[in-house]
Amino acid sequence: MMKEHPPHAKPSEVRQSPGKSFLYALPMMLLTLMMLSGGKIPADPQRLFVLAVTYLFFNVLFFLMIHTGKTDRYRATAFITYAILFIVSFISHMFEARGSMSLSQEKIILCEVPFCHLVIPMTLIPAAFTKTIIFPGSITGGFASIASMFVIWIGASLSMGRGWCSWGCFFGGLDDAFSRILKKPLIRKIDPRWNYLPWAVLLAVVLTAAAFLSPTYCEWLCPFKTVTEFQAVTSFKILVQTIIFVSLFIALVIVLPLLTKRRIQCSLFCPFGAMQGLTNRINAFDVRIDPDSCINCKRCMTACPTFSVTEESIRTGRPLMSCMKCGTCVDVCPKGAASFHVRGTPVAVNRNIKRLLFLYAAFLFLAIFSGGTIQDGLSRIIRLITTGSMI
Amino acid sequence: MQGFFLGLSSGAVCAAYCAPVLVPYLLGEGRSVLQNFSALLQFLLGRLLGYLAFAVFAWGIHASLPQDIAHRNLLIGAAYVLLAGLLIFYSFFKAGRACPSAGGQEIDHRLCDSRSSLFLLSMGLATGLNFCPPFLLAVVTAADQASLLQSLLFFLTFFLGTSVFLIPAPFLGLLRGFSPLHLIGKMAAGLIGAYYLFLGTTMLAGGLYR
Ligand code: SF4
Ligand code: SF4
Numbered sequence: 325m326m327k328e329h330p331p332h333a334k335p336s337e338v339r340q341s342p343g344k345s346f347l348y349a350l351p352m353m354l355l356t357l358m359m360l361s362g363g364k365i366p367a368d369p370q371r372l373f374v375l376a377v378t379y380l381f382f383n384v385l386f387f388l389m390i391h392t393g394k395t396d397r398y399r400a401t402a403f404i405t406y407a408i409l410f411i412v413s414f415i416s417h418m419f420e421a422r423g424s425m426s427l428s429q430e431k432i433i434l435c436e437v438p439f440c441h442l443v444i445p446m447t448l449i450p451a452a453f454t455k456t457i458i459f460p461g462s463i464t465g466g467f468a469s470i471a472s473m474f475v476i477w478i479g480a481s482l483s484m485g486r487g488w489c490s491w492g493c494f495f496g497g498l499d500d501a502f503s504r505i506l507k508k509p510l511i512r513k514i515d516p517r518w519n520y521l522p523w524a525v526l527l528a529v530v531l532t533a534a535a536f537l538s539p540t541y542c543e544w545l546c547p548f549k550t551v552t553e554f555q556a557v558t559s560f561k562i563l564v565q566t567i568i569f570v571s572l573f574i575a576l577v578i579v580l581p582l583l584t585k586r587r588i589q590c591s592l593f594c595p596f597g598a599m600q601g602l603t604n605r606i607n608a609f610d611v612r613i614d615p616d617s618c619i620n621c622k623r624c625m626t627a628c629p630t631f632s633v634t635e636e637s638i639r640t641g642r643p644l645m646s647c648m649k650c651g652t653c654v655d656v657c658p659k660g661a662a663s664f665h666v667r668g669t670p671v672a673v674n675r676n677i678k679r680l681l682f683l684y685a686a687f688l689f690l691a692i693f694s695g696g697t698i699q700d701g702l703s704r705i706i707r708l709i710t711t712g713s714m715i
Numbered sequence: 716m717q718g719f720f721l722g723l724s725s726g727a728v729c730a731a732y733c734a735p736v737l738v739p740y741l742l743g744e745g746r747s748v749l750q751n752f753s754a755l756l757q758f759l760l761g762r763l764l765g766y767l768a769f770a771v772f773a774w775g776i777h778a779s780l781p782q783d784i785a786h787r788n789l790l791i792g793a794a795y796v797l798l799a800g801l802l803i804f805y806s807f808f809k810a811g812r813a814c815p816s817a818g819g820q821e822i823d824h825r826l827c828d829s830r831s832s833l834f835l836l837s838m839g840l841a842t843g844l845n846f847c848p849p850f851l852l853a854v855v856t857a858a859d860q861a862s863l864l865q866s867l868l869f870f871l872t873f874f875l876g877t878s879v880f881l882i883p884a885p886f887l888g889l890l891r892g893f894s895p896l897h898l899i900g901k902m903a904a905g906l907i908g909a910y911y912l913f914l915g916t917t918m919l920a921g922g923l924y925r
Binding site for chain 2: 517525528535540
């Protein structure tokens with residue numbers, strides 16, 4: 325039942341004047357300038373142009389986040405752009421290095437496969453027991469090495485927990501994008517038991533990877549291989565694997581997010597995401613609902629793209645462990661009851677400061693982590709326009 | 716003792732091979748630690764039967780089978796298909812249908828118990844025949860034994876050595892208070908079953924059409 329709005333609770337005032345917003349955004353402008361340029365301004369005009377566009381892109385978005393008090397729409401703009409340009413940049417790299425998106429046996433034997441964070445859960449048990457990494461990638465050198473990905477993952481987990489899935493993951497922007505296309509969902513009822521599927525996928529891939537010492541999720545299920553790299557079809561087994569991952573891409577990343585307006589791949593399938601939910605428990609930031617201001621309108625529940633707000637969580641004031649800290653619930657709440665929060669502090673106090681602290685951690689991570697890729701992707705597009713080729 | 720030490724030294728690998736079958740089952744059932752120990756014993760009994768059957772075989776053929784790829788594929792393929800069938804059946808058909816233990820339906824309850832014992836025995840038997848690398852090593856060593864009794868003893872001690880590593884499994888029962896784990900275990904059993912099904916059928920096909 326809808327509760328009467330209590331007299332003492334007022335919608336949180338997160339909008340800021342342009343001057344104040346500029347001041348709050350100033351440290352971000354300086355930090356991103358340093359990180360994106362690496363301390364030196366490029367002499368090549370095209371590189372300078374790309375750097376300037378990337379820099380402006382991030383800082384305008386951050387300024388708007390502070391000025392309007394809205395998080396999700398600006399986050400999504402950066403996050404989706406990142407996913408698209410990641411694909412452009414990655415595919416160009418693959419064509420440059422090996423002439424196609426498909427992986428040959430030779431590259432696998434030579435351990436030259438780029439490592440991605442989705443493999444992490446499968447590597448942990450075999451690494452502990454056999455002291456080997458069951459992935460044909462390079463440990464330190466080369467493009468996307470295993471060590472660099474582990475360091476990035478640990479940094480992201482400490483700074484934002486499962487916020488990684490809305491602010492860091494280079495694949496997440498894809499189902500995020502498709503979930504925004506329709507105005508209203510065509511499928512509304514989804515059995516809540518599906519929420520446990522990512523845990524089952526995690527359990528299945530961890531156990532089979534430990535038994536067969538091979539990254540079973542990458543081989544059989546990862547939908548994102550469709551838009552990055554895949555094994556050349558040289559056997560019946562690889563053909564079946566290809567059919568499976570392409571079908572999963574179409575279903576989980578395109579069709580279902582489109583029809584449900586939810587991030588189906590990320591919230592109902594990805595085993596890494598399930599594991600990453602655990603890091604929400606050790607992370608300083610979370611999202612909370614203040615029961616005193618909440619009028620139980622359930623807008624947050626309807627809008628959450630990851631099924632992380634339930635009736636129970638509105639009652640207890642805590643979204644589920646699967647919360648990706650995207651900010652949608654915070655934006656749609658008419659009473660400012662949902663807010664970003666720092667653990668160990670009272671929920672209804674200093675919401676603006678807590679939001680700003682979280683945004684600095686998450687947005688800075690996104691800008692630094694994606695900056696290089698976005699610049700490379702943009703350069704490739706300019707090259708495509710000017711020369712007719714991306715490589 | 717050679718078998719026991721071989722089992723002990725390679726037991727972690729054996730445990731890794733058994734875990735995809737055993738862990739989803741134990742989680743899915745959501746029983747207590749004690750009940751899980753009894754389930755583990757039934758599973759191990761099945762595995763022992765598999766091992767002993769193979770001991771007779773290994774002794775009889777003097778290790779020619781593991782070297783014959785086509786026959787080996789047929790056997791492992793059949794074991795995988797059996798495992799897949801059991802896991803998928805468990806995931807879909809046993810899901811959500813609790814044993815009617817309450818309300819004095821004693822006969823039904825016993826029927827359920829004997830069905831789950833048969834199920835565990837079959838899963839143990841199929842994993843016992845699943846030719847993991849340590850098992851292959853054991854087959855080759857057992858084939859060198861002079862008598863059938865020695866071969867049987869070798870496999871028995873090997874079995875005991877490898878089983879040590881499965882002792883922690885029943886402690887999954889400590890998590891049974893977290894009810895979603897039952898569903899997660901059953902879903903995972905279905906996924907792993909599908910994986911085994913593909914492995915099994917391709918191995919069978921490879922063995923048949925070489
Ligand atoms: S949107 Fe959610 S948190 Fe905000 S008032 Fe409605 S039910 Fe409460
Ligand atoms: S609970 Fe809120 S912040 Fe978390 S995923 Fe759902 S909408 Fe996003």
